Amino acid sequence: MSLYQSSVPTFERSLAAFLGVLDKAEAHAEARKFDATNYLALRLSPDMWPLTRQIQAFCDHAKNASFRLAGAQAPVLADQETTFAQLRARIQTTLDYLKTVDAEAVDAAADRDIIIPFGPTRKMKMQGANYLLHFALPNFYFHLTTAYDILRSAGVEIGKRDFLGAVPGISPA
Amino acid sequence: MSLYQSSVPTFERSLAAFLGVLDKAEAHAEARKFDATNYLALRLSPDMWPLTRQIQAFCDHAKNASFRLAGAQAPVLADQETTFAQLRARIQTTLDYLKTVDAEAVDAAADRDIIIPFGPTRKMKMQGANYLLHFALPNFYFHLTTAYDILRSAGVEIGKRDFLGAVPGISPA
Numbered sequence: 001m002s003l004y005q006s007s008v009p010t011f012e013r014s015l016a017a018f019l020g021v022l023d024k025a026e027a028h029a030e031a032r033k034f035d036a037t038n039y040l041a042l043r044l045s046p047d048m049w050p051l052t053r054q055i056q057a058f059c060d061h062a063k064n065a066s067f068r069l070a071g072a073q074a075p076v077l078a079d080q081e082t083t084f085a086q087l088r089a090r091i092q093t094t095l096d097y098l099k100t101v102d103a104e105a106v107d108a109a110a111d112r113d114i115i116i117p118f119g120p121t122r123k124m125k126m127q128g129a130n131y132l133l134h135f136a137l138p139n140f141y142f143h144l145t146t147a148y149d150i151l152r153s154a155g156v157e158i159g160k161r162d163f164l165g166a167v168p169g170i171s172p173a
Numbered sequence: 174m175s176l177y178q179s180s181v182p183t184f185e186r187s188l189a190a191f192l193g194v195l196d197k198a199e200a201h202a203e204a205r206k207f208d209a210t211n212y213l214a215l216r217l218s219p220d221m222w223p224l225t226r227q228i229q230a231f232c233d234h235a236k237n238a239s240f241r242l243a244g245a246q247a248p249v250l251a252d253q254e255t256t257f258a259q260l261r262a263r264i265q266t267t268l269d270y271l272k273t274v275d276a277e278a279v280d281a282a283a284d285r286d287i288i289i290p291f292g293p294t295r296k297m298k299m300q301g302a303n304y305l306l307h308f309a310l311p312n313f314y315f316h317l318t319t320a321y322d323i324l325r326s327a328g329v330e331i332g333k334r335d336f337l338g339a340v341p342g343i344s345p346a
Binding site (some may be wrong): 001002003006010013014045048113115122123124125126127129130133138139141142145146149152153155160167172 | 174183186218221307318343
């Protein structure tokens, strides 16, 4: 097990899977003859983030975690998506950035302190392995699952396999 | 990074955190003077699992993944909880089982094939590292987040910190 193996491929599998989830959401809207853009403002509760912000958040957790672990400055993306096409591009751009992450630099980060913003003014630190396992991954999956739950609860015909995406190395036993 | 480090402590942190989420749900019900049991049948959609089943599911993903990685037979728990107290006990029992998992046996599983049931009749296999990263962890976080989302969308005053729980080794930078 390496830190790279435990991080970037997880983000890549999940992000690619969510492009498939968006396909099904658009197909569902088309079949029902409504504008798929209507999904983007949906929230599970009035004081929770809407779908658009959930997608931006899981993209940023994937990008920022990978770059921080590599000891690199993560590129900043403006949160200005208002269409499915733009959200797909956000996910694709994130996937493109992940391809540039130096695997060896990530693997060297297990014991290195990672600095993260914590609220508007504070900063916190923790070692790379703890950061990935107990902060970056749970935050990533939190927003990914909530985005899925918003679409699922809105009637899009998706299931666990759409969420998981292409599980590597799985075969009939 | 070891397979044990990447699995059992993640499940332990998250399960302990969810006990705190249940505390806040019960406190909210008490303040509003309704029976907290009412939460247990809530679903995000009529064809999604209710809270009780989501909790049983994330407990089982934690237990089954840890035991499978260790090459051991996971104890089977009946899905018969109908109260908050019983669901707390399910989580606590899962935590107790995780304490018995042999760390060295888990660490030896990275390249070993793990066999999992896949639907009612099929079985699938994949290597231990792939199983943890691309099947067990996403499934665990999927049900954990959905359980959180059910309570959060029902008005319980919980936030990301309640979801994350006690992040190890974090300190002011």
